[in-house]
Amino acid sequence: MPTSVPRIAALDTYDIRFPTSRERDGSDAMNPDPDYSAAYLVLRTDAPDGPEGHGFTFTIGRGNDVQVAAIDALRHHVVGRSVAELCADPGALSRDLIGDSQLRWLGPEKGVMHMAIGAVVNAVWDLAAKQERKPLWQLLADAEPEWLADQIDYRYIADALTRDEAVAILRRGRNGRTARELDLLARGYPAYTTSPGWLGYSDEKLSRLAREAVADGFTQIKLKVGADLDDDIRRLRAARAAVGPDIRIAVDANQRWNVDEAVTWTTALAEFDPYWIEEPTSPDDVLGHAAIRARVAPVKVATGEHVQNRIVFKQLLQAGAVDVLQLDAARVGGVNENLAILLLAAKFEVPVCPHAGGVGLCELVQHLSMFDYLAVSRTFENRMIEFVDHLHQHFTDPVVIRDGHYTAPRSPGFSARMAAESIARFTYPDGAFWAADRAGAADGTVSGAREAAA
């Protein structure tokens, strides 16, 4: 169609997989061998020299193709739309995607289809921030409270958060905003690190990395637990010895337990003063988390990286089931739903410490936490973003960690863009890495594995 208005010309998808399982990076009690992957998309416009929008879902290997297929199924909602209209109101697209009744049947608002919606919505916010020439955290923090409040879908959460309440929280967030922004730009946002604590690492490697984390300025580390109690006691003792009494050690069971097991196991680790127990049981079990929390205090209960949507977060807050809310930038329906979750957390006065790591999750979620600090929670108290030092080199605007803090990104957008050479090399199954890996396997050499380790 002839038009003078720039429109979305294409939504291109890519199945990108990194062979992380070969070093046991990312190994935990439920996920022994993840190949960190991304179902990645690019929104291209017909504007010459105009920016693109980038977004993705993080997966851990098999099934990344299913996630790509789900993003492909959303293409017809996006291609042909006016770039200006999309960027002026990403919530309108979000509502269209969630409201596609045929696709909604595949959730609703959960799992593969909902994560696909999140990837597309996040790509639109990336494009919108680039159009405004602002990093996303700044675009969000500069927005009018009423406009931001209208970006939220209150269906199924109105019993806990109304639009009026959202506007009131956001208006309150304007007080002292300038001072906070100067503080954020000077110090960055506090981080904790999970890099020492993967279950597949030796005690020696764990202790060494824990000491390095403290030397690097981190005040909290996290250890994976839940496979074997004796091992966990030994590993936690080693970690506590390495970091001393003043560094917080969080532990993470990755959904391994029933309610009673969670209580027994956490109690057995209490002598090492764990700060929180993360994902003690199924992310779907609101009442289970509430029961565990009542029985393991003063150890805090944290969850959220697998919580499917705002409706389950609402109930975790209503039931008093969590001390720490761990939203994820790419699990729910994108920025719009995470705005709802941040405001719900503020209403219930529960700190948000986002999940990150994976592929690009640090890059994305820092924007949400920085917005939270500037415009919603207005404090760093008991708030930190997870940091894992993997795969950042594949992004064109990788996170910058300085003295245990995320430095505020200055480039326009959502920091979601992958490097062209990484896409070419790690596209599955035909990118250069995977082709060489297959060839190596076929002729009996280990060239593929060697290249992976390089």
Add this chain to the structure above:
Amino acid sequence: MPTSVPRIAALDTYDIRFPTSRERDGSDAMNPDPDYSAAYLVLRTDAPDGPEGHGFTFTIGRGNDVQVAAIDALRHHVVGRSVAELCADPGALSRDLIGDSQLRWLGPEKGVMHMAIGAVVNAVWDLAAKQERKPLWQLLADAEPEWLADQIDYRYIADALTRDEAVAILRRGRNGRTARELDLLARGYPAYTTSPGWLGYSDEKLSRLAREAVADGFTQIKLKVGADLDDDIRRLRAARAAVGPDIRIAVDANQRWNVDEAVTWTTALAEFDPYWIEEPTSPDDVLGHAAIRARVAPVKVATGEHVQNRIVFKQLLQAGAVDVLQLDAARVGGVNENLAILLLAAKFEVPVCPHAGGVGLCELVQHLSMFDYLAVSRTFENRMIEFVDHLHQHFTDPVVIRDGHYTAPRSPGFSARMAAESIARFTYPDGAFWAADRAGAADGTVSGAREAAA
């Protein structure tokens, strides 16, 4: 590999779509134009003349290809396995599928990936029942309590149901079993019908179909509500006038409302004595359902067709959030998870009235309810299976409804097999129907639409 043991030789998938939206069959407040579809699979073995296993996920159109991709992603777990071992312990496969850590990331245990697991697991049960030359309801009812109890995954539900409790319920179910089987074979299992109540039907059609339902022996009908309150009052008045005071009328909002809206709307319909309000809000909102139930009594609260897994059903029961539990044969992880759900319902003494309709859901779920009657609940009291009179002709063993009851199927298996000609005709996008539809659209005629109505 050379072998004398029959093995699974192939898992073949099919994207099958019926153009039901053209008659507004199946229309409700959230789903105005469903094209009832199935992501269908066939397990073929290398045994000459041996039976096949059939299974499927029901969807409503767009995204059926995503669901097929998810089933394809499970193929490597099934192909090559011994038929005898699979059929002797479907729970082992179920655990392998749910435990695939990379695929689990896409849920866990919810949405597209979990429904795919359900389709494969159900196909194995179909094959197992054919090997035993029994309809599935009979295979389940004949099984040893201990073996059946071992088919259940107690992870995340052990705080509400232990294996010992499951065995005790199933042992109790043996008392009076013979008399109940004779009763079932003579009378069938009670049904109610939703055929009159689709939102897209005129008042005249609604009233006519409601009267026909009563004449056909049904004692309960169901109406869709939730789009417009004045319309709902008018339609419910017409339905009540058509069927008189003694026929139960359930109403179904298909997740349309927030908590307060659900209460207000249900209260406004109370003068017409609705039996239950179904899906008043999000299936994820356990606490919301509990709040609604407390405020709309004596109208009962029902939900379940979109409840993602046993963990959410557990909480609905723990929270006292439902009067009626509506499991679905193809939403959760297959027969094994539905065994858990039936036993949870028995433990909490909540009647199960399954969701059905769609494509083949009546065919599947009758087996679960008949097993429930014979071996778990031991009663028909306040228990009915939904019936919708659509698309049964596409199955080789369609349900038989007689005097408002499902007749117990006698053919071996899970009644899941689609007719070869239906598969050929409605495979999307290249089956005969869809090809003709495209050709009709291309040359401006309505041949496709005419063929659809035929």
